[in-house]
Amino acid sequence: MLRTVITVDTFDFTRIRANFPILSSEVRGKPLTYLDNAATSQKPTSVIEAVEHYYRAENSNIHRGVHYLSEQATDAYEIARRKVASFIGAHDTDEVIFVRGATEGINLIAHGFIESILTAGDEILISHMEHHANIVPWQIAAEKTGAILKVIPVNDSGELDLEAFQSLLSERTKLLSIVHISNALGTINPVKAMIDAAHARGVPVLLDAAQSTPHMPVSVSELDCDFMVFSGHKICGPTGIGVLWGKRTWLEKLPPYQSGGDMIEKVDFEGTTYKGIPGKFEAGTPHIEGVLGLGAAIDYMSSMDRIGALAHESALLKAATDALLEIEGLRIIGTAANKASVISFLIDEIHPHDIGTFLDADGVAIRAGHHCTQPLLKRFGVPATARASFAFYNDFDDVDRLVTAVRKLKKFF
Amino acid sequence: MSEDLNELYQSIILDHNKAPRNYGLLDAPTHKAEGYNPICGDKIIVTLQLDTERFKEVRFQTASCAICKASASIMAVALRGKYLSELEVLEILLNKLLAGEELDGNALSTNSDLAALSGVSKFPSRIKCAKLPWQTLHSALKNPI
Numbered sequence: 395m396l397r398t399v400i401t402v403d404t405f406d407f408t409r410i411r412a413n414f415p416i417l418s419s420e421v422r423g424k425p426l427t428y429l430d431n432a433a434t435s436q437k438p439t440s441v442i443e444a445v446e447h448y449y450r451a452e453n454s455n456i457h458r459g460v461h462y463l464s465e466q467a468t469d470a471y472e473i474a475r476r477k478v479a480s481f482i483g484a485h486d487t488d489e490v491i492f493v494r495g496a497t498e499g500i501n502l503i504a505h506g507f508i509e510s511i512l513t514a515g516d517e518i519l520i521s522h523m524e525h526h527a528n529i530v531p532w533q534i535a536a537e538k539t540g541a542i543l544k545v546i547p548v549n550d551s552g553e554l555d556l557e558a559f560q561s562l563l564s565e566r567t568k569l570l571s572i573v574h575i576s577n578a579l580g581t582i583n584p585v586k587a588m589i590d591a592a593h594a595r596g597v598p599v600l601l602d603a604a605q606s607t608p609h610m611p612v613s614v615s616e617l618d619c620d621f622m623v624f625s626g627h628k629i630c631g632p633t634g635i636g637v638l639w640g641k642r643t644w645l646e647k648l649p650p651y652q653s654g655g656d657m658i659e660k661v662d663f664e665g666t667t668y669k670g671i672p673g674k675f676e677a678g679t680p681h682i683e684g685v686l687g688l689g690a691a692i693d694y695m696s697s698m699d700r701i702g703a704l705a706h707e708s709a710l711l712k713a714a715t716d717a718l719l720e721i722e723g724l725r726i727i728g729t730a731a732n733k734a735s736v737i738s739f740l741i742d743e744i745h746p747h748d749i750g751t752f753l754d755a756d757g758v759a760i761r762a763g764h765h766c767t768q769p770l771l772k773r774f775g776v777p778a779t780a781r782a783s784f785a786f787y788n789d790f791d792d793v794d795r796l797v798t799a800v801r802k803l804k805k806f807f
Numbered sequence: 808m809s810e811d812l813n814e815l816y817q818s819i820i821l822d823h824n825k826a827p828r829n830y831g832l833l834d835a836p837t838h839k840a841e842g843y844n845p846i847c848g849d850k851i852i853v854t855l856q857l858d859t860e861r862f863k864e865v866r867f868q869t870a871s872c873a874i875c876k877a878s879a880s881i882m883a884v885a886l887r888g889k890y891l892s893e894l895e896v897l898e899i900l901l902n903k904l905l906a907g908e909e910l911d912g913n914a915l916s917t918n919s920d921l922a923a924l925s926g927v928s929k930f931p932s933r934i935k936c937a938k939l940p941w942q943t944l945h946s947a948l949k950n951p952i
Contacts, residue, residue, distance in 0.1 A: 422809065422811075744873075745872035745873060745876075746847075746872075747847055747871075747872035747873075747874070747875075747936060748872050748873045748874070751812070751930060751932075751933060752812065752816075755809045755811065755812040762847065763847040763848060764848035768848060771848070777848045777849070777850060777870045778847055778848050778849075807821070807873075
């Protein structure tokens with residue numbers, strides 16, 4: 395039924411779905427309808443095989459062995475770094491730091507700002523729609539340094555109040571740390587304009603691209619942000635690996651985050667000198683399998699028609715939004731004009747947890763809860779929402795199954 | 808409609824969710840506590856009046872799912888007039904139910920509403936929802952006003 399509504403959708407998702415083994419599986423005796431992509435993406439065979447291949451054929455520590463395997467692993471690791479640089483439009487590969495995920499990336503910057511940038515009375519500017527990962531590190535930074543956390547408000551549609559943003563920028567602002575796409579609402583923020591405005595006031599910008607990298611090409615050189623973070627597992631890579639990118643001048647200025655092996659140049663009890671970037675920020679044996687898996691994920695994402703993928707996701711978003719809004723008592727939280735394929739919804743007085751469990755019985759996996767954005771949900775006066783989030787590999791059958799399951803649930807409660 | 812789902816949302820549970828007993832807060836409680844589930848943001852406030860070792864009344868307020876609300880409602884009814892020592896007996900029963908253990912007919916028949924929580928055992932992610940009111944009750948007991 396829904397399929398006929400969509401006229402322009404040329405993205406070849408049938409071929410793409412076949413690349414993801416889990417998508418043809420069943421849960422609770424029903425075909426899996428995976429709509430929790432904002433939490434984590436599924437993995438294509440090429441990523442699964444890259445991780446397996448590392449352990450079968452390449453396993454060795456990097457940056458320290460003179461033997462064949464170590465050289466192979468080191469090469470593969472550094473090639474992955476180059477793939478990341480190219481994926482995010484960075485010209486200088488050394489500016490790519492491997493971390494555990496977007497959360498650790500933000501913590502690394504917050505740590506550096508606490509140690510060497512922030513003093514009492516300085517301001518850090520974030521928004522009301524940040525993930526807890528882009529709130530709590532700055533609260534701690536404020537507590538430790540006496541800096542003040544300022545928050546850009548959000549309007550009823552779930553868009554940033556850009557006028558308020560302008561007035562919140564001041565000579566005391568030491569950093570703007572802003573989310574590109576809201577994980578809870580799907581709002582796509584006008585970050586290019588915000589970065590330009592911040593730079594006009596001499597304010598550096600950290601971009602949380604955890605939710606944008608899965609949906610669209612994100613180029614740090616085009617956006618001209620100063621730092622950017624994202625997580626591998628949301629772009630079809632393994633968990634536990636992510637990227638912090640920063641401009642060289644900034645990364646050289648900031649102190650090491652963790653210390654130990656592999657990040658030093660020379661250790662002496664009289665004093666230790668550190669490696670330059672990126673090594674300075676990568677203490678200890680890294681998540682090698684994760685980096686290689688991330689490299690394979692980037693190869694996969696880059697082999698795809700990403701503009702076509704985005705158009706396909708937009709078509710899914712429109713079909714699902716239209717069909718869900720026909721259901722009486724259902725309301726969508728987050729109705730920004732510019733939105734990624736994320737739908738946060740509520741139905742009458744039915745608690746999102748009950749919605750989640752009920753849909754799960756029909757094989758439909760969604761997220762129910764506060765999505766690590768408690769201040770944002772409080773702004774909308776709700777403690778939790780049900781959230782369906784679509785990826786490029788979802789299809790219109792997934793939309794049908796979601797809508798059918800929600801209709802069934804309405805009758806039950 | 809799967810059988811497990813029917814067992815989870817038994818009519819007793821749905822009834823307690825739609826029309827929770829002892830809903831609201833006591834004006835002059837002897838004990839009070841708030842409980843949160845940090846994973847989902849569920850919130851419950853439990854107030855109670857304890858007369859020496861005996862529950863005179865338990866009342867609660869929630870912003871939570873059906874399982875949490877029903878469990879709170881069942882708890883509030885079950886505790887009225889009970890002694891503190893009887894709470895432990897009820898909780899042993901609850902924990903057995905949530906672990907999916909078989910119970911003898913006698914225990915079930917005297918606690919039929921509580922027994923309706925047995926369906927939760929098939930949904931591990933929901934066990935914390937059923938437990939939150941009881942955990943909050945314990946916080947309240949440690950928190951005399």
